[in-house]
Each structure stands twice: as structure tokens, then as C-alpha cells.
Amino acid sequence: MPGTLRIAYKLLVNDRAKFAALLVGITFAVFLMIEMTSLFAGILSRSSSTVINIGASMWVMDPAVQTVANTIPLPDYVLDEVRSIPGVKYAVPLYSGGALLKLRDGTYQAANVVGLDDTSLFGRPQVISGNIQDLFAENAFIAIKDAEFYKLHDPKIGSDFELNDHRGVIVGIARVASSALFGVPTLYTTYSRALQYIPSTRFTISYLLVEPKSTADVAPIKQRVTAAGYLALTREEFVQKISDFYMYQTGIGTNMMLMTVISFIVGLSISGQTFYTFILENSDKFGALKAIGAKGRELISMILFQATFVALTGYGLGVGLCAFLIWMARWRLPDYAAMITFRNLGTAFVMVVVIAAISSYVGVRKVLRIEPFDIFRG
Amino acid sequence: MAQTAIRATAINKWFGEGQARTHAVKDVSFEANFGEMLYVVGPSGSGKTTMLSMISGILRPNSGTVKIADADIWSLSSDDLAEFRLHKIGFVFQDYHLFPRLTTAENVALPLILQHKDWDAALVEAGRNLEIVGLQNRAQLVPVKLSGGEQQRVAIARAIVSRPDILIFDEPTASLDGDTGRNIVSFVHKEILNERRCIVIVTHDSRIYEFADRIMRMEDGRIFSVERSQLDA
Numbered sequence: 001m002p003g004t005l006r007i008a009y010k011l012l013v014n015d016r017a018k019f020a021a022l023l024v025g026i027t028f029a030v031f032l033m034i035e036m037t038s039l040f041a042g043i044l045s046r047s048s049s050t051v052i053n054i055g056a057s058m059w060v061m062d063p064a065v066q067t068v069a070n071t072i073p074l075p076d077y078v079l080d081e082v083r084s085i086p087g088v089k090y091a092v093p094l095y096s097g098g099a100l101l102k103l104r105d106g107t108y109q110a111a112n113v114v115g116l117d118d119t120s121l122f123g124r125p126q127v128i129s130g131n132i133q134d135l136f137a138e139n140a141f142i143a144i145k146d147a148e149f150y151k152l153h154d155p156k157i158g159s160d161f162e163l164n165d166h167r168g169v170i171v172g173i174a175r176v177a178s179s180a181l182f183g184v185p186t187l188y189t190t191y192s193r194a195l196q197y198i199p200s201t202r203f204t205i206s207y208l209l210v211e212p213k214s215t216a217d218v219a220p221i222k223q224r225v226t227a228a229g230y231l232a233l234t235r236e237e238f239v240q241k242i243s244d245f246y247m248y249q250t251g252i253g254t255n256m257m258l259m260t261v262i263s264f265i266v267g268l269s270i271s272g273q274t275f276y277t278f279i280l281e282n283s284d285k286f287g288a289l290k291a292i293g294a295k296g297r298e299l300i301s302m303i304l305f306q307a308t309f310v311a312l313t314g315y316g317l318g319v320g321l322c323a324f325l326i327w328m329a330r331w332r333l334p335d336y337a338a339m340i341t342f343r344n345l346g347t348a349f350v351m352v353v354v355i356a357a358i359s360s361y362v363g364v365r366k367v368l369r370i371e372p373f374d375i376f377r378g
Numbered sequence: 379m380a381q382t383a384i385r386a387t388a389i390n391k392w393f394g395e396g397q398a399r400t401h402a403v404k405d406v407s408f409e410a411n412f413g414e415m416l417y418v419v420g421p422s423g424s425g426k427t428t429m430l431s432m433i434s435g436i437l438r439p440n441s442g443t444v445k446i447a448d449a450d451i452w453s454l455s456s457d458d459l460a461e462f463r464l465h466k467i468g469f470v471f472q473d474y475h476l477f478p479r480l481t482t483a484e485n486v487a488l489p490l491i492l493q494h495k496d497w498d499a500a501l502v503e504a505g506r507n508l509e510i511v512g513l514q515n516r517a518q519l520v521p522v523k524l525s526g527g528e529q530q531r532v533a534i535a536r537a538i539v540s541r542p543d544i545l546i547f548d549e550p551t552a553s554l555d556g557d558t559g560r561n562i563v564s565f566v567h568k569e570i571l572n573e574r575r576c577i578v579i580v581t582h583d584s585r586i587y588e589f590a591d592r593i594m595r596m597e598d599g600r601i602f603s604v605e606r607s608q609l610d611a
Contacts, residue, residue: 003491003500007480014479288475291436293464294492295457373437375471 004294008302011282012309021274022310023317026355029267030318030348031325033260037344038326040247040256042337046181047246048239050096050114053176054123056209058221059238060091063231066245068238069112069182071096073203078230082208085224087217092117093205095194098184101152102162109151112186113141113163115194122209125188130157130172135190140171144186146179147335166197179335264351271314272359275307279363283370291372299367307360315352319345382445383544383576384410384433389442391428402428403439404599412543413573415566415589418580420596426580427548429596433578434546435463447543464492468537472549474529476521482532483508483517489540507535510569527558534562538570545570547579556585563589 001009013019045052050068051059060082062072082091095115100108116123116135124132125144134140143155152161159170168187180186189197195204210232212218218234225232233241247253279286286299322340329336391403403425410416418426431437433444435451444451446466454462468489476485486504491497508514511531513524521529530550537545547566551559563579563586571577579590587593595602 003494003497006497007477007484007488007491010484011477011479282477284473284475285477288469288471289488289492290460291434291463291469291471292489292492293460293462293467295460298492373431375475 004298004302005305008305009309011302012278012306015278018274018278019310022271022278023314025267025270025274026311026314026352027317027321028270029263029355030315030352031321032263032266033348033351034319034322034340034344035325035338036256036259036263037347038322038338038340040252041341041344042339043181043252044243044246045178045339046337048242049176049178049180050112051235051238051242052178053125054094054114054209056094056123056235057212058210058218058232058234060208060210060225060230060232061238063229065231066249067242068096071206073201074205074208074230075203076205078228079205079208081228082210082221082225082232085221087212087214087221089211089213090120090122091208091210092120092122093191094123094207094209095191095198095204096206097194097198097200099163099187099198101168101187103153104159104161105153110184111152112180112182112184113194113198114186114188115191116188117209118190118192121190125174125176127172127174129174132172134171135188137169137171139167139169140189140193141168142172142174142188143170144188145173145175146186148179148183148185152185163197164199168197181337183335260347260351264355267352268355268358271310271355272362275310275359276362276366278306279303279366283366284375286367287370287372287375290370291375296368300364303360303363303367307356307363311352311356315349318348318352381412381447382409383412383414383447384408384578385443385445386429386433387443387445389429389432389439389444391425391432391437391439402599403432406442406596406599406601408594408601408604410576410578412576413571414591415571415577415579417587417590417593418578418596419582419584419587419593420602422582424596425599426596428599430546430548430578430580434467434469434544435459464489465540466543468540468542468545470530470533470537470545470547470550472552474521474533474553476529476532476536478520478522481518481520482513482524485521485532486535486539488536493540504535504539507539508532510538511535511565526554527562530554530558530562531565534566534570543575545575545577547577547581549581549583550579551581551583551586559583560585 047067062074065072079091079093082088097113099111099113101111102108121132121135135142143149143152155170157170161168212221222232326338387407389403389406392399392401394400406429418430420426428437432439438452451459451462483501483504486507487500490500490503505514505517508517511534513528513531516524516528521532550562567589593605
């Protein structure tokens, strides 16, 4: 490390009170920024859990659908229409809807019921106890072991319940990639049983799950479905559509963005103010260095180094603190929805770089304005 | 005959414009030689500090030239001038301006570090210079742990560590008691001044006049008189 940067490092860390204040400011700002964006990412991820868990390449739906939970049933002929499109390898119906279960002890529990195509069971979850074939048995349901599983009173194979005066029996326990957003347990059954057990409207298909023959067939399929008055989206497009809904058409996105901006301003205020005070208190020393023969660019590099060092250290501490607290929260609350993504980390990093840039700009301006002559004048 | 270290020719400096213009230094010309300790004395506002800043390459004169060992310092670019100061001029400031968060040795090593010398080698050299000023056992202390006289010695060690030709002292005894100030200047005269070095001291303190080779009195921005000191007499 060049000697001037080593001097800068010592000037910074040896002033323990200011160094601590700078680190606390940046760490707190990074923690808040990542926590806010991680919460939002967790919510967005869970809002698309059904899409992720079913795993179909393409989804056909009513154009008015905004989230996967907000289903608008499709008439049966749409299934035939889609199956007749040349690029479609196969298409199956999916039922997704809410139900009210009466558990063995007489309590009621809302649940999400997913009805899989009777023939193929396409979109089936990964069974960890029992056998997927048992789903074809009488009254059979598979319970998903996620964060909400306990709300079904931790059922085992053979546990039963009532659904709309029908008996339901747990024949297997399964797991999925992502828990649902709304805090209700999920049951899987066959499409026909779901229709049989749950009161339904005239049209019954929630979504059509489509597998194109090749990726080149995606666009023609979308065109044909659009021509029929419906909407076909790839899995990624559907996830994005759901994210866009929560981000732009609810208050969640705006609130999270506001909190992130406030975190940024708090971090900027604390670190900018502290850094400026640090420079101000050392201005005569920087002036003395100038008089001795330090060049402007050397002083600038010292200040930039100090700002960068504080920013990166604070960033690391902030990320670590956030990860630790999310881990702690998940330990106590398994369904805690927060997810640190590379995008969150990148966003926080950019904001920290901006904080460091603005803080150091203020410092650099001050130092460059110092006249060594003022040192002589006292 | 002594070689000329500093030659200032008709230097002028004014601040402000119009009616607010203050002519701080007026047509000042003088020479200072190697091996000489030149005092600049005079009342406050007489232009001593302004003149000192101009001859040390810190404040550009409005007119006139300053030559140090035949180099016209104000014809240099700002980077070259900074480099010139770094290698040729040592400063001892009135308030020392030591970095409170660095050790004494690191403070002394600063000019060498700015010269991009190796860190460890710079600290070794700083230690040698602390030995010269009698503070070798204070190398790892921070300046606030030192007395005023010791801090002044650290500032002197910092000023001489890069073996500069010119040493500039600004009010070196202003923050010290009488005895300490006198001891410091006596030390500088005995140990630091040599035939390859010129020392210019701005001071109000008549108790240290005895160590001067010449005393240049300034009043109202002009040189009022130049006297040989009592040592020569």
C-alpha cells in the first residue's frame, strides 16, 4: 500500500470515535436498505410461489388476471383450442382455489387447494412421505410441508378432515420450492376431485399449463392464444407480471422504495456529516501537508481511500448484520418472508458508493480549498 | 564567500481590490546565504508572514522573483513547485501542525512518505532524526503525550528529515516558555544549521535574537533595516 494511503488509513481508524460513527452510519443505512429490499424480494417471490412450484413452461389465463391467486376461470373449450395449436406438445388444466377445512378437533382452517391434471399429475410436488400414486385413491390429498404446515395440526398419512362436507384424507406429505404468501397451508389433489369438493362457478379451469414443442413455438402459441381472446405467458413473464402488480399497483412497492430512500438519506446524512467534520478538524493538517509538498491529487487519493474504506467496511457489516437478523428471524418465524438477492446487494452497493462519493466530494472540495498560506497566518 | 540560498528581487504582494486593496509586501529585495540564520522581525501586520510564504513557494507574489539556489521557484508549475518544497524546504509551523492520530515517528516520516520512500525505511530515518532532536524514546507516542517543547522538536525533526537546503521557522517560540524557546533555538543554531543550509526565522521574540546571523526588520511591508547580530559583533 502506498505510504500516503497508509497515512490516510491511520488517520481514519485511529480517530476511533469518528471512525465508529462513520461505520455505524453506513452499516445502519446498508442494513436498512438490504432489509427493506429483501423483504420486498421475499414477498414478490412468495407471491409467485404457485407459478414457481408448478413449474410449467407456459401459462394460459384470462387477460384480466393480475396475480396467481386472482384466478378467472376459463371455459373448457379453451383447453381444446390450445391443444389444437401446432406448437403445443401438451396442455393440461390446473385448478387453484381457496377452501375452508374443518379439522379433526372441529376448528376451521383456510387452505389453498391445487388440483392437478388427473391423467398426468403435471406440476406435482416432491413427495417426502407416501406415494404420489396414492393421490388417485378415494378422498386423497397431499399436504405441503412448508411454513404453514403446522396450521393443519401437523397431519400424518391417514389424518383426515372435512372439506365442504366431504371427507379428505392425507395420503402423502410433500415439499415445494417456495412457500405461499398469504399464510395458509396448501393441499394438492386431482383436478376432478378439487372440482368435486369445492363449490365452483360455471367455468372451472384456473389455468392451462402448456408445454411448447420448442422455444421457437412460444411466440406462435402466444399469438394464437391472444387471437382466441386469452393470454399466454412464459413462466418468467407470469412471475414478472405478478411482481409488477405488487410493485406498481399496490402500496407495497412505493412504501419499500420510500423506506429504502429514507435509509439512503439517513446513511448519507450521518456519514456525510461525520466525514465532513473529520476533514474540517484535520483541515490545518492537510494544509500543513500541502505546504510541505503534498500534491492535490495525493490529498484527493487519501480522502477517496478513506471514504472507500469506510463504505466497503460498512457495506460488509451491513450485509452481515442483515443476513444474521434474517437468519435469526427465520429461526423464530419460519415463514419470515425475506430474501437477499444479488440485485438487492447490487442496489445497496450502488447507494453506498453514492454515499461515499458525495461524502468524499464534500471532503475533497474542502481540502482543495485549503491554502497553505492560511497555516502560516494561523 | 557564502553562496546565496535565497534571492528575492522586488517582490510585491497585495490582497483585495479597489479601496479594500492592502499592499502587504512592497518591493522587497534581499538575499539569504547558506550557513546563515536570518531572522525576520517586525510588528504584526508588517508583512513578515506574507514575505515568508512567498520565499517558501506557498504564496505567489504579484510581481518580482524568488530564486532558491538559482531556481526561479515561481516559474515552476504547481506540481513541480510542490515537489521543490518537498525536497528543498523544511517547515516548522507556529502551532507545529502535527497529526494527533499518528505516532511521533510517523509524523516525522511524513515528508519521506510524500517522497514515496518505503514506509519502514522512512520510519527508520525518522527515528534517526528524532535522535538528533533528543526524542528517540518518544518515537511511538502520539504528539498529545509530549510537552510543547518536545512537540516543537518533533516539528524540527520533521522539517529536517528530508535534508532540505532551506528551513523556514514561523514564530518557533510563540507557544513555548522563555527557557524552552531559547533552548530550542540554541539547539537549532548548534545542531541543525550548517554551511549547506539556510534558516529563516520569523519571530517577535527578542530573547532569541542572540542566535541570529542577521536580523531583517520589516515595517509596513518594507525592509526597514538589516543588522548583523550580536554574535558577529
